[in-house]
Amino acid sequence: MAKKLxxxxxxxxxxxxxxxxxxxxxxxxxxxxxxxxxxxxGSAAAAEEGNGELIPVTFSRAQDSLMETDIFAxxxxxxYEDNLWxxxxxxxxxxDVKYLWIASSAELQTQKFNxxxxxxxxxxxxxxxxxxxxxxxxxxxxxxxKPYFDEYASDFVKxxxxxxxxxxxxxxxxxxxxxxxxxxxxxxxxxxxLWLRQDWMDELGLKAPETLDELREILKTFKEHxxxxxxxxxxxxxxxxxxxxxxxxxxxxxxxxxxxxxDGSGKLVYGSTTPEMKEAxxxxxxxxxxxxxxxxxxxxxxxxxxEALVNGKCGAMYxxxxxxxxPLQDVVDADPEADWRPYKLPVKNAxxxxxxxxxxxxxxxxxxxxxxxxxxxxxxxxxxxxxxVLDPELNExxxxxxPGDGLEGVWRLTPVTINSPNKNQVTAKAIEEPLKTGxxxxxxxxxxxxxxxxxxxxxxxxxxxxxxxxxxADGSQxxxxxxxxxxxxxVVYDQFFGAPGEVMTTKKTTLDDMLDQVFxxxxxxxxxxxxxxxVVEQWSAAGxxxxxxxxxxxxxxxx
Numbered sequence: 014m015a016k017k018l019x020x021x022x023x024x025x026x027x028x029x030x031x032x033x034x035x036x037x038x039x040x041x042x043x044x045x046x047x048x049x050x051x052x053x054x055g056s057a058a059a060a061e062e063g064n065g066e067l068i069p070v071t072f073s074r075a076q077d078s079l080m081e082t083d084i085f086a087x088x089x090x091x092x093y094e095d096n097l098w099x100x101x102x103x104x105x106x107x108x109d110v111k112y113l114w115i116a117s118s119a120e121l122q123t124q125k126f127n128x129x130x131x132x133x134x135x136x137x138x139x140x141x142x143x144x145x146x147x148x149x150x151x152x153x154x155x156x157x158x159k160p161y162f163d164e165y166a167s168d169f170v171k172x173x174x175x176x177x178x179x180x181x182x183x184x185x186x187x188x189x190x191x192x193x194x195x196x197x198x199x200x201x202x203x204x205x206x207l208w209l210r211q212d213w214m215d216e217l218g219l220k221a222p223e224t225l226d227e228l229r230e231i232l233k234t235f236k237e238h239x240x241x242x243x244x245x246x247x248x249x250x251x252x253x254x255x256x257x258x259x260x261x262x263x264x265x266x267x268x269x270x271x272x273x274x275x276d277g278s279g280k281l282v283y284g285s286t287t288p289e290m291k292e293a294x295x296x297x298x299x300x301x302x303x304x305x306x307x308x309x310x311x312x313x314x315x316x317x318x319x320e321a322l323v324n325g326k327c328g329a330m331y332x333x334x335x336x337x338x339x340p341l342q343d344v345v346d347a348d349p350e351a352d353w354r355p356y357k358l359p360v361k362n363a364x365x366x367x368x369x370x371x372x373x374x375x376x377x378x379x380x381x382x383x384x385x386x387x388x389x390x391x392x393x394x395x396x397x398x399x400x401x402v403l404d405p406e407l408n409e410x411x412x413x414x415x416p417g418d419g420l421e422g423v424w425r426l427t428p429v430t431i432n433s434p435n436k437n438q439v440t441a442k443a444i445e446e447p448l449k450t451g452x453x454x455x456x457x458x459x460x461x462x463x464x465x466x467x468x469x470x471x472x473x474x475x476x477x478x479x480x481x482x483x484x485x486a487d488g489s490q491x492x493x494x495x496x497x498x499x500x501x502x503x504v505v506y507d508q509f510f511g512a513p514g515e516v517m518t519t520k521k522t523t524l525d526d527m528l529d530q531v532f533x534x535x536x537x538x539x540x541x542x543x544x545x546x547x548v549v550e551q552w553s554a555a556g557x558x559x560x561x562x563x564x565x566x567x568x569x570x571x572x
Contacts, residue, residue: 245305
């Protein structure tokens with residue numbers, strides 16, 4: 014069960030794939046007065062236009078293997094177009110959910126969508142990234158959503174979108190027209206933290222590292238403790254991933270790879286090309302030379318890198334807030350005595366401020382086709398989803414999101430979802446005292462579920478250990494809240510959140526590869542540190558300077 018739960022959470026947290034639905038949640042059958050009004054309007058429109066028949070609203074998506082194995086197999090007769098969510102949408106709003114296509118893979122989904130965009134025949138409601146949204150706008154295929162959002166969105170939905178910040182709205186606004194509704198998520202949850210094996214820390218009498226030098230000593234001690242084949246710091250060839258990456262180490266040097274940061278003169282520079290990045294790479298190369306990074310890290314993907322942790326050969330990695338669900342839950346599954354804790358990022362020098370990098374977590378936007386007869390359908394479906402999943406008073410979480418017994422991902426049956434920017438922090442606060450007393454009190458919905466999982470973990474259920482390390486005492490959500498409240502922590506934001514320009518669209522992937530291939534070789538000792546300077550020059554000449562100029566043109570206009 015724990016592995017299913019972990020997979021579902023990771024699907025929700027990480028897989029904001031094109032047109033598969035932008036997120037997840039759940040709520041209550043009894044709706045507030047405004048929500049009932051919206052639902053009645055949808056039903057009335059259906060009655061007016063089709064003599065009481067449902068109005069079809071089209072979507073597209075890729076197949077979801079978890080849904081098909083974990084949900085369809087347990088809900089007899091359920092399909093993508095016929096399930097409890099589509100029934101609810103039909104009953105409350107008068108819409109008939111239809112899929113123009115259900116692709117067999119994410120890659121095929123992208124191909125089909127690109128073909129539909131080229132032909133001008135996109136589904137009524139789509140969920141896209143910034144690049145695709147810009148193309149839809151330029152092709153005149155989508156409508157201004159602000160009038161529909163202002164008129165139809167419930168107060169609750171408006172609060173959620175507002176909590177996502179102005180940047181998420183600006184990123185879908187062109188020429189003063191808002192063409193999308195952001196799938197808002199939690200920016201602070203993009204911050205890195207250090208995960209250490211706490212049972213080793215306790216056994217070896219070690220304290221939390223405040224500086225990189227102190228961390229280096231812990232890595233040496235851990236490697237010796239692990240014995241033959243021991244690894245100090247887990248790093249994979251995906252050096253900027255959510256786990257096993259180098260971002261947290263780089264942040265200690267004031268380096269923010271792949272971020273656009275203000276250079277102090279009011280202009281943006283690419284964080285991968287700064288002198289601080291060179292210094293961070295040099296120190297990582299020293300770690301490698303000292304044998305504190307796997308000698309074959311550059312060919313190891315995340316699954317291969319995880320093996321050292323599962324086998325008890327590594328006890329340290331940089332990761333994000335859900336690292337306990339994967340890969341660390343797998344470590345505890347293999348060794349129930351293992352325990353990991355998240356720590357604040359160590360700094361370069363004692364007394365330095367902790368400066369974790371943060372970027373806008375909103376990566377997807379809903380948009381509506383110009384050919385859709387009822388653009389308000391998107392907003393009404395968002396209202397309904399939030400009522401059933403997220404609203405603290407109205408939710409029917411145990412029905413529409415997480416019924417349990419293998420049906421934890423029922424929310425994925427709806428074609429339209431959304432998240433709450435601070436939902437996890439609110440949950441961590443709400444369950445803090447109930448975890449101490451063992452009494453859930455008036456907790457409901459997801460808060461009750463997270464209390465239950467964490468409480469069971471605290472009382473010996475190691476299969477739920479990962480949940481407790483997210484929401485419980487000494488967990489990642491508590492640490493993220495300390496990032497927000499600690500005067501010694503200063504988060505650094507990626508300053509670019511606009512739509513990619515022509516150079517970025519056509520060249521950024523190639524430009525990033527040019528840098529990263531050399532960076533990995535520098536860490537592995539296959540290239541001298543000064544190769545950094547030459548590759549940055551090559552990057553600049555190959556389009557990096559043009560991309561920087563493009564970004565700064567946007568930056569100047571956004572102020």
